[in-house]
Amino acid sequence: MTNITSTDTHITAGMRQARVALFIVFFAQGLGFGSLFARLPTVKATFEFSDSTLALMTLALPLMAGAATLVTGSLVQRIHSDTLLRWAIVANLTGLVLIGFANSFAMLILAWIVMGVAFGMVDATMNMKAVALQQRYRRSIVVGFYAIYSAAGIVASLAAAFTAQAGLPLWVFFGAEFIVLVPLLLWTGRSLVHARVGGAGAADPAAAARTAPARVTVPWLPVLSIGVVLTSAYFIESSASSWGSVYVHDTLAAPESIAALAYGGYSAAMLIGRLSADWLIRAFGAKRVIQVCALIALAGMLAVVFATAPWMALAGFALAGGGLCVIAPLAFAAAGTIDDTGVAVARANTFTYVGFLLGAALIGPIADLSSMRIAYMISVVLAVVILFLARGLAARIEGAEQPA
Incomplete structure (x- = not known):
């Protein structure tokens, strides 16, 4: 019997590159989400929200993200997961920057929707690819991605505290994250093909890039x-x-x-x-x-x-x-x-x-x-x-x- 603890599977350079790319995705996802929630008091003060209004806003984000994950299950059968993940993470960070720039309630709502939907898509696809890559490694690596996510939340909290103490506006804080992370994500994102979901994609990334994802029915x-x-x-x-x-x-x-x-x-x-x-x-x-x-x-x-x-x-x-x-x-x-x-x-x-x-x-x-x-x-x-x-x-x- 070969189990998930086995280490005899050949690990290619492409697989290692995909693992690094996923580390960056998990870090970016955790940093963006943590940064927003750490600076919610600033959002509340800027728009003069009541506690009830802020509570509704914070609950709306996971509701939109949850709905987006269901849609993502269908989208990955039409759009390759690495393509979807790369653009969803950019949209997620774009939504975060728009929240920082928002000067009206309408603009804030639009930015909130963009971030909520994109966050859910990233959440689903990065988990898909982490699991797919673990199956190629044939040993446990998936918990390490969550360690990076947890660490990003702590970094976000510390960075938010520093920028709040320094009196920096939200657009500067969120914009700095965008400027640093997006080029890195787009550059390393090409390696995500080596963590492609699906049998064909896992075995031969080049062939997978030429093949449309199969549409299947998965029971609940x-x-x-x-x-x-x-x-x-x-x-x-x-x-x-x-x-x-x-x-x-x-x-x-x-x-x-x-x-x-x-x-x-x-x-x-x-x-x-x-x-x-x-x-x-x-x-x-x-x-x-x-x-x-x-x-x-x-x-x-x-x-x-x-x-x-x-x-x-x-x-x-x-x-x-x-x-x-x-x-x-x-x-x-x-x-x-x-x-x-x-x-x-x-x-x-x-x-x-x-x-x-x-x-x-x-x-x-x-x-x-x-x-x-x-x-x-x-x-x-x-x-x-x-x-x-x-x-x-x-x-x-x-x-x-x-x-x-």
């Missing part, structure tokens, strides 16, 4: 269990990012300076875990790693719910972040075994936005009706769901690597 049912895992994981992440500091501050009476560390600890632990996860998967196998990580995530959320002191909740959030670090990447890898067109990966990607929206929207109202501890019990239950389904994900990944 096999995607649903993977979608449940992704919804659960992103619900927990969204509940940590949107409500973690509120929980530590209001329920455990921590000062804001301490409460603010809730999501920071979650993100830092996730980044650290992702930096080492591919090596661990190659060393111990996907099944063992994903089951242990699911247990760690469950332990973390239990610590959050039953915390009697702020440090316990902070440790719980960190454990949850470290445990969930592999869940989404391996879920996409599992989706990639359903078909070789990328459609299943695009469909699975939609569930990430479902989880994100539910986590942000449900914790607060449930806490108002009961308490924040009870609201966070949802995350505990979803961690159990992930643990229950984790073995199936790993079995699908490792089973796909068996020779026919």
Whole structure:
């Protein structure tokens, strides 16, 4: 049996170039998204939005992105994935710059739509290509792309803090990212052909460039269990990012300076875990790693719910972040075994936005009706769901690597 931890597959220069190109795409995607959300207070002040209006705007972005991922599943059967990804990432960063230049609400809405739709297309296609490239490598590399994405979010936060402190307008901040990233993306984007989705494209990039993508029908049912895992994981992440500091501050009476560390600890632990996860998967196998990580995530959320002191909740959030670090990447890898067109990966990607929206929207109202501890019990239950389904994900990944 050959599994995903094997290292005997010949790795070509083109495959290495594609991997570098995808690292840059994941970094650009994380930097753009993180930069926008880090500077939302400036957007709010510029347009004099109320809290409710800003909340609607922030919810609209993942809604548009989620819809775009579904469309992308059909588009990749008509337009080659590397072409779609290259232009979608440019459109995404263009939308970000337009937000910086917006001097009217109408212009802001237009820019918001451009970025939301393009973000969803990039999200779907970069995951398709990461999974396709991993299948060519025949060893785990996909979690490393997510480490780059996580690191980009931290860089975006620090850069946003610096530019805000310096009083730089949004168009300067976002424009600088565009000027640096777009030429780099267009230059390295040619290498994405070596991570093309589909059997023909993977085996012979030159032949794939001359061949139109095949149109296939991919059933939804096999995607649903993977979608449940992704919804659960992103619900927990969204509940940590949107409500973690509120929980530590209001329920455990921590000062804001301490409460603010809730999501920071979650993100830092996730980044650290992702930096080492591919090596661990190659060393111990996907099944063992994903089951242990699911247990760690469950332990973390239990610590959050039953915390009697702020440090316990902070440790719980960190454990949850470290445990969930592999869940989404391996879920996409599992989706990639359903078909070789990328459609299943695009469909699975939609569930990430479902989880994100539910986590942000449900914790607060449930806490108002009961308490924040009870609201966070949802995350505990979803961690159990992930643990229950984790073995199936790993079995699908490792089973796909068996020779026919």
